[in-house]
Amino acid sequence: MREACISSAHTVTGLGPNLDSLWHGLMAGGSAIRPLTRFATGRYLSGNASWIDGLKSTDGRSGIYPLLERLLDGFGPVPADATLITASTKGCVDVMERLQAGLPGDPAEVPMAQLLSGIAARFNLTSQGININAACASSTIAVARAAAMIASGRSEAVLVVCMDLVSEFVFSGFSALQALSPGACRPFDRNRNGLTLGEGGAALLLMSRERALREGRPVLGVVAGWGAANDATHITAPARDGCGLIQSVRQALERAAIGPQQIAAISAHGTATIYNDQMELTAFRTLFGERHIPMNSIKGSIGHTLGAAGGIEAALGLKCLKESQLPPTVGMLEPEEAGEGFLSRSVQQINGDYLLSTNSGFGGVNAALILRREEI
């Protein structure tokens, strides 16, 4: 099996236009969660989200396009033979909202095909690509698929592009499900009361090591393991025992050919809903016992970016391994008892080479990635 290396990683989030701004914002304990002005929120449980200036659909085009411009402008060259995989749960949902409200908009933007074709055309890719929709684990599964394709020799390069917007469509839904925090979310806090939505994107270029060396590209880290499994329990709630997440992580450990003791840090999903966070802590206790592994959630800083979450967290995971530091869990004041020793409001040191990144979502989906530090 070939190594699946990440040679380029870029993010756009509420904390800024690139990975460095995200890193510095997180390390400083910053948060981009603030009052929303994009639409009226008076009838919803919350008025807050982590949003990005300039993404409101105003001329009939989706706000996804300016997000993609910011994401891909700073990304650098992509080989034409790269396979394209995107990850988005709702794509140009803002155009659908406009059309429903009788405002101008192009219906052709709503299906994902046009977005895929646009990204492929931008980089002159021969691959027309696919979009993966696996709820909040979409981009985790996209990165896993990319790694599998490289490891098996089916592709030498894969471009993964992840994106989702804050829309009234999704905002109203989570409010109706009573899942929004009235203030800013507090991942893994004993008194957490729901999630806060966010928007953003990530772009990752995965390559075989041989191809990266041949092209003189850097290797930022390696996707050493991956796994995905369904709870088969409920379509919107996680399994209390964390069965799907446990299975995903075990698959990832097996793929990486390492034991649980080699995991040096965990980037958890940590949405700050009562049941998700409890499920994750249950799963991690089952997997790692009482060992205190540094763990965090960044959703108190940039909100829950849905289909982009796993991609952003994977890009950030590479930075964490490089710097041997894990940013604080912003919003958490008093950690859940089961998370004591794992979670911190301060920066934690990473002593080891492997970081586990996990996401779970509607439909019972769970997915895990294990990232390995690139030896310098």
Place this chain on the structure above:
Amino acid sequence: MDVYLTGIGWVTGAGFGWGRRGNDYSFPDLPLPVLTRKDVFPEPNQRFGRMSNYAKLGLAGIAFALRDAGVETWDTKRPFGVIASTRMGCLATDLEYHQTVLLNGGGLASPNLFAYTLANCFLGDAAIQFGLTGSLLAINETGEDGLGAIRMAMEELAMGEADTILAGICDLPVPDAFSDCVTLKPGAVFLVMTATQPVAPTGYGTVSLGDDGGLLYNKVHAGSLAALIQTALGQCNS
């Protein structure tokens, strides 16, 4: 790599059925049948009536394919994967849900409908109904041949990501406001494919990928999903 086809199930404008039941298969551009619980499950099913039409369609296709493969019933959860290709996803449900958002400034948004506004959510229902614990996901693609999910499943099987994967398509009719931008034949069609040769003969053959990326059935180019199924059913029933 050859993978083994073990089951075929469908809901199309011509009706619904599965391979060894002996139903005729065709994929006409006709309205879909209105599925009732009794059409899909012989036993009472409390969830089915609450599902969106998109979820009912996809779940029925999966149920029929599993039934054809002889693995619909289960005692222990199994690590089967599902890959469902969809061009419009749950757009019809999205539109229905959004109507509830437009009422009363969002204050009457329907949580039940919102739960079905992700293209993969019906796979959660399938996971619960059939005990499927593999990787279950929906994909959107640009191609119109309906083979994207089949190709992806074959790659996943070849890469050792799973031993059994259901793959197929699921689309409701295109909503009127979008009919100028997408043309498709509505329906759900799923295949059950395994990396391991079945112990008992299934009557079906093997599926493989050609050098050009095209799908082969028993080493012969299939061309389209419909053609692959027609060939498989013809050989199975002959």
